[in-house]
Structures are given as C-alpha cells and as structure tokens.
Amino acid sequence: MFKKKPNIKQLSPLRSSDRRKLADQIIADLSLPLPPKPANDASPEDKAAATVKLTSLRNALLPENVQAAKFSTTAGPDLKNVNGTVYIGAHSGGDVRVLWVHVSDRLWPSIYTLWHNPRVIPLLTTPAMVVGKIQAGADLMTPGLANGPPFPSKAKKGALVAVASYENPSVPLAVGVCAVDVSALGRVQGMKGVAVEILSWVGDEVWSWSPSGKLGGEPPAILEAWLEEDEVLEITQDVGGVRLDGPSEEDENKSQEKSKAIQPEMDYDQREWTTQGSSCQTRRRIMLTLLDIDDAFFKALLFGIYRAKESGSAPRYGLDFPLKPSFIMAKLIQPYLPIFGPGDAEALQIKKTSWKNMKKFLKHLDKLKPPFCLTKDQGGETIISVLDFDHWELEDFKPYSLPKKAKDSSSEGKGKGPEVASGADSSVGQKIKIVALYKTKEKFSQLFGSPEDARGYHTATEIKDVVNEYIEKENLVSGNNKRVVKLNPFLANDVVDSKDPKNRDFVARGTIPRDTLADRVVAASSAYHVILRNTSTPDSSSKPKAGAPPKILITQETRSGNKTVTKISGLEVFFIPPQPLADELRKTCAGSTSVDHLVGSSPKHPVMEVMVQGPQAQTVQTALEKRGIDKRWIEVVDKTKKKK
Template sequence: MFKKKPNIKPLSPLKSSDRRRTSDSIIADFGIEVPVDTNTGQEDKAASTAGLTALRKSLLPENALSARFTTTAGPNLKQVSGTVYVGSHEGTHGEQRILWVKVGENMYPTVYTLWHNPQIVPLLYTPLTVVEKLQGGADLMTPGLQRGPPFPKKATMGAIVAIASLESPTIPMAVGTCEIDVSSLGKVQGIKGHAVQTFHWAGDELWSWSTTGKPGTNPPDFLGGWDDQGREADTSVESATEALNLGGDQDDGGVSLDANYTERSGAEKAQGLEGEDVPSNKDFVEEVEDKELTTKEIDDAFKNAFLYGVRHHIDHNKDQPNYGLDLPLSQSKVMSLLVQPFLPTYTPARTASLQIKKTSWKSLKKFLKYLDKQQIVKSKDRDGNEVVILDINFEDCQVTDFVPYRLPKKDSPISSGTNGKSAATLSSEHAVGQKLKLVSLLRPKDKLAPIFNSPKADPRGLYTVVELKQILTAYIEAENLVSPKNKRLITINPQIASSLLGSSAADNAALSVGAITRDALAERLVAACSPFHYILRNDADVADSKPKAGAPPKIQISLETRSGNKTVTKISGLETYYIAPQPLADELRKMCAGSTSVDRLAGSSPKNPVMEVMVQGPQKDAVIKALEKRGVNRNWVEVVDKTKGKKKG
C-alpha cells in the first residue's frame, strides 16, 4: 500500500492517557496475553499491573508521537487517510520509527513493532522469492502459503497477519489482512485466489521514514520469540508420524523393517533421496524436486555434509594421522574440506538455499559451536574472531553410523558451463576477494592451414594476436615474400590470396598491384580466426582449463523503468565470473537498503539457467562496486540505461 511516500502532518506527543487507552485497545483487538510478573512468588494484582505496564510500554513506548497522514492506494489512486504512531524501542538508540498505522477501524503494526513484540499477530510463511515480490507491493496468493496446514488458528478472514520467508522464518517482513479464512485451509495446492492483502512491508515508505531522514533499519538475522509459533505445523507432522505403527507385521498393515536396514540421513530426508542406490546421475537430478528448502532442512544438510566429509576422510585416508586432516582446522578449512564438497546441491533452487547464513546458526562460527555441543568435535575460540576445531570424535556414533548419499557430479544438467564448474560448486564458493584473469585467444580457421604448416605451427592451436603475427612473419620469410624495394610490402602469393583476401575494394586493389602492407595482412589474419577465451579464477592455469568459444561475455547491468516512474537495476551474466547471484543479491539488499530478487533470465534454458538479480532503484554504482570486490574489471561490464534510451559504458 505504501509504495508512495505518505503525506504526514506534524507530529504531536501522545498523552499518557491516550497512550494507555490505545495500548489497551491493541491488546484487546489482537488478543495479546498480558504477562504476569512472578518475581513476587504470587500472581496478585500488583504483579498483573506490572505486566500490563510493561506490555503497554513495549507496544507503544512512552515517547510515542502521533500524526494524521494521507496517501493514495490501488490502481485508481484512491485517497486513504489515517493516523501513524511513532516511537523508539529500547536498544534502538532513540531512533524514531513508525510503529503503528491506523486506517479506518484497523490498527496495523509495522515490522519494527513485530521485531520487538513476537507473536502479537499470526505468522504465515512463504518462500523468499515470494516475499521479495510482496516487497514490491504484490499480494500473497493462496498457493504461496507454506508450512501448513494446519495454519495459525487466529489467521481467520479479516485478521491482521505477518509474513516471513522460509529462509528466515523468525523475521516478519510484511503485514497484511487475510482475505480468506487461512486457518481452515486443508490444502493450498490447486486453490486459486488471494490469501493476504499486503498492507506494509520492509522496504516501503513507512519502513524508510524516520525523523532524522536516515534510511530504514535492516531486519535482524534472528528473533527468538517467533520460532515457537513457526513450529506448530512441524509439531503436528511429528505427532502424526509418531502415531504410525512401523513395527507391526505386514499383514496388520505395518511396515516390516529389515534387520540390515539403516535409517536415511537427515540430509537425504531433506532432499527426498534414497542414498547411493539411485538411478544414473542425469535421471537422478531430474527426479529431484527443484524447490527451496526450509531452515530445518538446510540445518540437516549442513550437519550431514560435515558428517559426510569426516566419513569420507576416514574411508579414504585410513593410514594417515587424523585421517589426513591437519588439526587444528580453521573455519575456512572446515568449509572447504568438510562441508562444501558434500552439500547435496542438485538443482539451482536447492543450491541457492544451501548457504550458511540461511541456517538457524547464521554463521560458520555458531555452526562449529553447535557441533561441539553435540560432542562431535572439540572447538576453541581463537583471537575472538573465529572458532577452530582442535579435535574430531571419529568414533562418535553419528559419524560411524552415517550413510553417504549421492553427490552432484560435473555432468549434472545444472552445470553452469564455467570451466567445468557446476552451479552447485559455484554457489558455495566465496567470490568476494577472488582474483580473476581474462585471457583472449584466437583459433585459425581451416582455410588458414597452409600458412601455419609452413612454419610448422599447429593450425588448430590457440594463439594471442602477438603470436599470430610472429607465425605470419615466419611464413613470409620462409616463402621469401618481402618486397626488395619496400620491406613493409608483402608479395601476394596464391595461398595468401585464397586464405586472407576477400572481395573488398581494398583487397581487389592489393591483388591488382600484387602486394599488400604487412600490417594490413596481419589484420586479415586476425580477422580470419575464431575468438576463444578463458576466465581464470585465482591461481588457475590455462593448461588445466577448457577454453570457451566466442569473445569474453560481459556482465550486463540494465536500468529499467517499472510501474510508471519506478527504476530497477538488473544484473545478469554473473555465473561466468564465478559469482553466485543469491549472495550478491543479499549484499546489495543491505548496501542499497531496498528489496532484491533472483530469478531465471527470460529465455535461458531451464536445465542450465542464467540467473538475473534485480535491485530496487538506480543502483549502477553500488553494483559495480560489489562486482569489483569480486575481482571483476569495469571493462568486463556493460551498462544499458533503458530509462533514457542511451547506452553507458
């Protein structure tokens, strides 16, 4: 609703009586439970009053201000008016933000209020890609609902709800009104229509407003108060699973488990796989559903990737101390040796999901501490900045009983085609700080073979421009074609005429006099070759890489206009330069304080997709700065400004 900046009249302090009355109205309307201060050891009236006072202060701080506002909404630009309530929560350094918005009879919390007051409204979930569309003003459709049924009981028609992504399930990112009775849904697949009409989101004009003119505050990485509500659906599933009889006879409808049966690992369950006993890699990857994973599934995948990595070293380095692992292991070594190679990244969507910041731990440091609590490793803080693994319990049952699963192979159909690197490998690599080297080479066409045979050069080899000129010089000298009167002129023989000269006016003129300048002949030789290129990462060698046909592609940055006067910045062609689109989008979201999204570029192959990052606003300079951090030279970037119809370099 608040794509357009609202017109807010001057703020005025909220009287204490009005603040209490407004807070009490919010508590009653949303059915918020008043906490009881039990420090006194008894739930008396004083304890209840203290809890109510604390709740009022949390919902509407004592420094609250209010003001009337007007704006327009909808395709018909209908005028909307109401009241905004402004204040600052504890820990925000007194920064005033819009906390509540009243339109008609409805009072809507903003994301700032939800980030400080967990579970005051029902929380619904949808994939991150859908949340990013909501942040553009779209409504939530019924098929986009996830982690249910069952859905929260209070998510009835007309109820105000919050929306979070599956990747960050504890962070409400949008607020809206249920257009249907979500709580009564028995399924969402196949059901059409709107589920939630979006009112406000992180990134809109309410979010960005402040008394000091500062941009909106980025969402936190994790909020503990929302996670209990998010597990309602999971708990119901677990209860239903426990009710199944897996130990009875087959005649009684149960499942007889073989004595040699070993339960599938958590990562396999998360990926929907059956271990190593699966079809060929191509068929196998095609059978895996291309979907984004929940936080729990991502957690399981990272833990099991670590277990897989340890088990791999045990199986392949039996005769070496610590099975070939040089302890202590730094965080980067853990990631590169024991986690990255063993992540089950079979499809683009799963690849985008499997990032450490999308786990519940949010960082590798906390992940290693979790493994320490599980007694799988022994870790220690080093220099206060990172955690190192001092020892690994190779005899732990979680390691010894681990069942390996199929890993992505280089021949996977999701291969990015970037020097043999798959999209799975690409996404898990850290592009920030990488060094890139672009090598342009030329391959002679078949008609040039006679010129290369004379100096005994490979007619199918790859050469630089300088090397081609040297080969041409060797051929000219071997055939004694230098003019005795002018050494800059080369006598045209039948091989040069048929291989290098065409039907242009300049070539016809040269043929008529029987000679051509050395520089012009070199230009003809270069033009008669096919371009190839290498894009080498860090210390990679040309000898170990496979050349790509064609001139080096450029990263495309496009500025476009949407919804009238709204500018967006699109970036594509990142994969060629070893840059995973999703981490770049996440960084740009913070740098530009606006929403970003990652989608398949229109026209690219579904099996080998090229991804496109979109950023709200004209963000060319911020994008180029982020690319330079990833080793990209400005000359490798092409900027097209479609808002003006002009191309910029």
C-alpha cells in the first residue's frame, strides 16, 4: 500500500482516555486474552494486580508516548487516494516509529509493533525468495505458503497475519490480511490466487518513516517468543517493565526446560542481556520496572551526597542550604543515574517515577523513618532545609559503576563539595532542534475544512499544504498559469486583506500568485516555537511558546579599566546547565569563571549568567556547538570596540 511516501500531517499527543479506548479496541479486534476480573469480594491487592495487568497489556500495544496524525497517500495502479491515521511512538529503548495504521475501518500494526509484541496475530511463513517479491510490492500467493498445512487456526479470511521467511520464522517481515481462509487450506501446491494481501513490509514507507528522517531499523536476528507453539501471546505477566509477582514453581520448571540450549548471561556494564549458545546472538534490552526507576533515582541521590561527603567537610560538606529542586536534580541526581544508552535515558526520567515530580520525591524523603531530610515550601517550590548526613541509608550506601563520562576520581574536585559532579554535563552531544509553529486565525477555518482541524499548531509547510489542497478543491487555479490563483469571495475578503497596500493590486485583478497566498496566511498567523532536545517531534510535555525563538547571548565587554570579560546568558532554554559549561570554559580558556543571576531576571524563574575572563566569544561558540547549538541561535555583541 505504501510504495509512495505518505503525507503525514501535524502530530498531536493522545489523551490518556483516548489511548485506553484505542488499546481496548485493539485488544478486542485481535481477540487478545484479558486478565481475569477479580471477584467482588477479592482483596484490594488482587484488584490492584488485575488493574496492573490490564495497564501493562495496554502499554505494550500503545506506549504512553504515542501520538496521532492524519495522513494521505495514493495506492494501486489507479493511484487511488488513501486517507487515514497513523499512531507514532517509541517502545522502550527504541526510536520513534509508526506503530499502528488506521485506514477505513481497519487498524493494523506496523512491523515494529510486531517485533515488540510477539504472537499478537497469527504467523505465516514463506521462502526467502518470495519475501523478496513481497518487499517489491507483491501480495503473498497461496502456493507461496510454507510450513503447512495445517496453518494457524486464527488465519481466517479477513484476519490480520504476520509473514516471516521460512529460513528465519521468528522475525516478521510483513503484515497483511488473509484474502482466503488460510486455516482451512488442505494443500497449497497447484492452488491459485492471493492468500494474503500485504499491507506493509520491511523496506516500505511505513517502515522507513521517522520524524528525524532516520532510516528504518534493521530486523533483529531472532525473536524467540515468535517460535512458541501457543498462537496467542500472554503479554500481561511482565510487559512494559511491570512485574506483578514471582513465577510459580511450575512456570520456573517450564522456563528452565525452554532455556537449556540458550543460557542468558547478565552484562551489567552494558545493561543488556547477552544470549549465548546459538548460531545467532541476540541482545535484548532490560525492561525497567517502576520500582527499578524509583530505586535508581534514590540511589543516585545517595551517590551524589556520598560524593559531597567524600570531597567536602562537615557539617555541610560544601552544600549551600537550602537545596533547591533544580540544584538537587542537576548536581546530586542526574550525574549519578546509571544511563548507559538512549534506552536508559528514555526510562530514567523523574516523570516516570512513582512520584512524577521533584516536589513529591522530596516530600517522600521527608516522610521516611527516620526522615532523610526536612523540607519546606518556599517561593512555590519544595526545598531541603536540613539533610541527615548520618542517615542509615547513607551509611550503608555502596558506590556503583557509572558511564565513563560521569566518573570522577576521588582526587579530582577535592574540597569542591558537589562540584565533583560538574564534569558530567548531560548537554554535551545533545541534538537541539527548533520547530517554528503557527496558530491560524479562526476566520481561516474554511481553509482547513472545519474549525476543529484549524485549531492547534501547524508548521509553515503544513499551512501551505492546506492552502494548496483548498485551491485544488475549489478549482481556483488559473487556466493560463498554474502558479496563479483566482480569488473567490472568501480569499478576497478574509485571507487577502485589501486594506494592506501590498494586496490592493491582487484584489483589483482578482488573482494572486499561489506562493504569495500561502505566505499571506502564514504571516497572518500567530508565531510560536518549540525547542526540542534529542527528538524531532513535540510531545505532550513540549508546550509551544509564543513569539520567535530565543537566542543565546554572548557579550564581550570591558571591566575595571582594560580587562575584557565574556558573558553568556540564555542557556537554560537550550537544556544547557550553566555550571558545567563554566567549569569547561575555566579549563579551556585558562581563566577564572563564575555563575550568577542575570541582572533583571525574575526571582521565581532566575536566568543564570556565565562569565569568563578574556575575549572568549569564539571559544564559547565552539563549546556551544558541542551542545547542539547552531550559530543561527547565537547572538554575539562586542562592546569592546570603540564607536566610530
């Protein structure tokens, strides 16, 4: 279906209620087994366990980060228009990809969803030679079916099925819908006709699509769960990292029998399972449970305080009380989180803990027995006023291995207290992208077809596409020149403002260049922007801000007669912590640096300013480029030059 690249519109996050409804619809459509409902007199623990099982199943099919977008493309030899909805998100440790596609009345999974949810649909196999033809856009013919009869009992006419090669039957390479009742076939040799109408395959535009333009992920070497004899996957026991309880003795015996040939060995430094003993070696990411994430944050805080005690002196060990949440996260937690790769960075976020935010986390520490710290509310945030450096949790703490970039020898930073963590700058190597968005006026809703479609934020390209679609729909293209558009009453009155001198000639002639019309709509819309870090698509947490994107300001000025200093401000919006940058510049420039509040910034939301000795604008720009900052987002002001 998707031999031609689909035109995917603006992504928008799904509400939690909509995501649950969609997940329940998928479960019903695929006839997936639901966890048994607890009896009315069941204990609260049993009821909670059943709820967790259902939530785990939903999250496995539709991760919490999923977003929806409308799309359009053409299909078939007649280039028939196809419109639908794609659901885009990322499984734990994976890239953002298309996970589900909804066209007409059919909702089907992408290849990536099948790789992360084995056996949610029946699996058919075919020789590798036939797979090559499928990847060229062909359907699976009946004689191409292998490894049967009998075929899976659920592979009936109209059912969704996965297709893998006979040589490697554990990795689906295509998804389609049965054109005949495959389960009832008694033989395939000599038969004719299409068995499976292919919807998507490895190598098509669904598999290749990514918001960052990154090519599709390579198929894994092996997915053992697809080799199980059961036709339906029991994914409610341990999905999405939520472990409900320990396995029964019977389950353990079965698991040991299945794993005699392949024994997993844990590689803690890589935080991955390395499976050895087979012709193919496969690496499977560990799924962190909620308890794992909570434990990681608490131990990271212990590690940060442990380092402060190791390099500081009593009674405060170099810590400046009260401790603010931003300082605690940047100095005492973030540098000591066991983040060894993108998957860990995605999982280890405060919003994915049971506390959800720093305020509740700090309140939790205050309620421990005995209290780990004393907190109080000040200026709209919760701060730590007193910290128990002799708490038994700190006394029993044992340091653990960290990524190389976060390690500091005990000799480094002696006497600096928490500054030992300043070398761990999470912004180094980050990728920053600024997305310019526009909010159109309500009077332009006719362009979009309805007020609902007009609401929200749109890129300039999306607005221009909407204008072009409206032009084609209303047949407004000039017969003499396709680049010229005829003005109908709506365009002349509401879109092209005749009061503007630039538009009077167009209104008088009754025509306007197509590009100029689109530019008028964009110019009349309200400008917004979103700054994205290590991703290419806005999510629910990245709220657009009004106005043009900000810039990092680098100012060179003369102080104390003839001494030149360089000041840097505006770092926070680009996810750059000022203190680690100052520490790096201190070494690079071989001069003293300082971090202080920018004069005039809000006390509630202070902006920090880094100052380094000497005319260091070029050095600062190099340091910022390492942190993903494009030169277009930097403004350099040199006040040392004499005015002419």
